[in-house]
Amino acid sequence: MKSLFTLLIATSFFFSTPAIDMIDFLRAYTADHYNKQAFGEFLYVSIKDQKMYHIQDWKVEREYIVSTAALGAGSLSGSNKTPTGLHTIAAKYGDGLQEGAILKARQFTGKIARIYTDSTDVEVDDVTTRILWLKGEEEGINKGYNAQGKKVDSYQRYIYIHGTPEEGMLGKPASHGCVRMKNSDVIELYERVGKGVKVLILDK
Numbered sequence: 001m002k003s004l005f006t007l008l009i010a011t012s013f014f015f016s017t018p019a020i021d022m023i024d025f026l027r028a029y030t031a032d033h034y035n036k037q038a039f040g041e042f043l044y045v046s047i048k049d050q051k052m053y054h055i056q057d058w059k060v061e062r063e064y065i066v067s068t069a070a071l072g073a074g075s076l077s078g079s080n081k082t083p084t085g086l087h088t089i090a091a092k093y094g095d096g097l098q099e100g101a102i103l104k105a106r107q108f109t110g111k112i113a114r115i116y117t118d119s120t121d122v123e124v125d126d127v128t129t130r131i132l133w134l135k136g137e138e139e140g141i142n143k144g145y146n147a148q149g150k151k152v153d154s155y156q157r158y159i160y161i162h163g164t165p166e167e168g169m170l171g172k173p174a175s176h177g178c179v180r181m182k183n184s185d186v187i188e189l190y191e192r193v194g195k196g197v198k199v200l201i202l203d204k
Contacts, residue, residue, distance in 0.1 A: 019060050022044075022053070022060075023055070023058050023059075023060070025204075026039075026044060026055070026058075026200075027058065029202075030200070033086075034086060038198055039055075039198065040056070040057060041054075041055070041056045041057075041193070041197055041198075042055055042197060042198040042199065042200055043055070043161075043189075043193065043197065043198070043199040043200070044199075044200050044202070045066065045068065045082075045179055045199065045200070045201040045202070046202065046204060047068050047072075047073050047082060047084070047173075047201065047202065047203045047204070048203060048204050050065065050066055050067060050068065050170075050171050050172060050173065051063060051064065051065060051066060052064045052066045052161075052179065052181070054189065054192060054193065061192075062188075062189075062192065064181055064182070064185050064189065065170045065171045065182070065185075066170060066171075066179050066180060066181055067164065067166075067169055067170045067171065067172060067173060067174045067175050067179070067180040068082040068173050068175055068178075068179055068180075068201075069081045069082040069173055069175050069176060069177045069178075070173045070174050070175065070176070071173075072173065072203075073201075073203040075136075075141060075142050075146070075152035075154070076146075076150055076151070076152055077150070077151040077152065077153065077156070077157055079177070080176045080177050081177055082159075082175070082177055082178070082179065082201065083136065083141075083142040083152070083154045083157070083159055083177070083201065084141070084142070084201050084202055084203055085136065085137070085138045085141045085142045085200075085201065085202075086136075086137040086138055086142075086198060086199075086200055087134040087135060087136055087137060087142065087154055087159075087198070087199040087200075087201065088134070088135050088137055088196060088197070088198055088199065089132050089133070089134065089135075089161075089193060089194070089195050089196065089197045089199060090133050090134065090135035090155060090195065091106075091131075091132075091133040091195065092130070092131065092132055092133070092190060092194075092195060093106040093107075093130070093131040093133070094108075094129055094130035094131055094190065097129060097130070098112065098129075099115070099128075099129055099163070099183040099184060099187065100112045100113045100114070100115055100128050100129060100163075100165065100183060101113075101128060101129055102126050102127070102128055103127045103128065103129075103131060103162075104127070106131055106133070113126050113128050113165040114165060115128075115165050115167055115183060116165055116166055116167060116168050117167050117168045118168045119168050119169065120166065120168060121166065121169065121174070122165055122166060125164075125175075125176055126164070126165050127160065127162045127163070127164075127178075128162065128163035128164060128165055128183055129162070129163030129183040129186050129187060130162060130163055130186045130187055130189075130190040131160045131161070131162045132160060132161040132162070132186075132189070132190065132193070133155070133158070133159075133160055134154050134155065134159045134160065134161065134199055135154060135155040136152070136153060136154035136155060137198075140152065142154045143155075157177065158178075159177055159178055159179075160178045160179070161178070161179045161181060161186065161189070161199070162178055162179075162180065162181065162186060163180070163181055163182070163183040163186040163187075164180040164181065164182075164183070166180070167182050167183070170182060179201075
């Protein structure tokens with residue numbers, strides 16, 4: 001019985017340590033780069049792990065599998081890459097729409113997408129179910145123009161967190177710059193977070 005108890009404790013520690021390490025990293029990173037008071041509640045998108053975490057009071061409330069850009073991280077307009085740095089949820093669209101509802105220009109088209117849970121790569125990159133539109137908060141990094149005069153503005157690039165018909169592609173880079181989610185997950189997230197919540201995206 002004692003050995004079983006020891007094993008359970010060790011297993012629990014093994015699985016909890018990565019989350020603890022991540023929180024320690026985020027505490028240090030946000031303290032070095034930003035106003036730490038802005039991080040009572042925020043979303044953290046790890047491009048490396050293809051995951052998004054809803055964090056409140058430095059505790060992971062929810063973890064989601066996502067898909068960021070197939071071409072990697074980057075902020076240049078027209079790059080089809082996922083911008084890094086600090087963002088804010090500027091607007092939300094899709095109230096009450098059913099799973100798979102196709103949105104174009106943030107309006108419901110009246111069409112429902114077929115959702116693929118295998119590796120199907122559909123020709124049209126439909127935005128489905130819900131949209132959380134991100135606004136960059138770092139001038140020259142994901143807002144306005146960089147030092148070379150190139151546009152790097154996430155908001156004007158229409159960088160969203162949104163549902164996708166390609167659910168089987170989640171967990172690996174596959175988007176054209178946005179952060180894709182499972183449709184049921186983006187509905188849940190939409191209800192959990194409001195406008196103004198910070199979103200930290202890092203290539204880590």
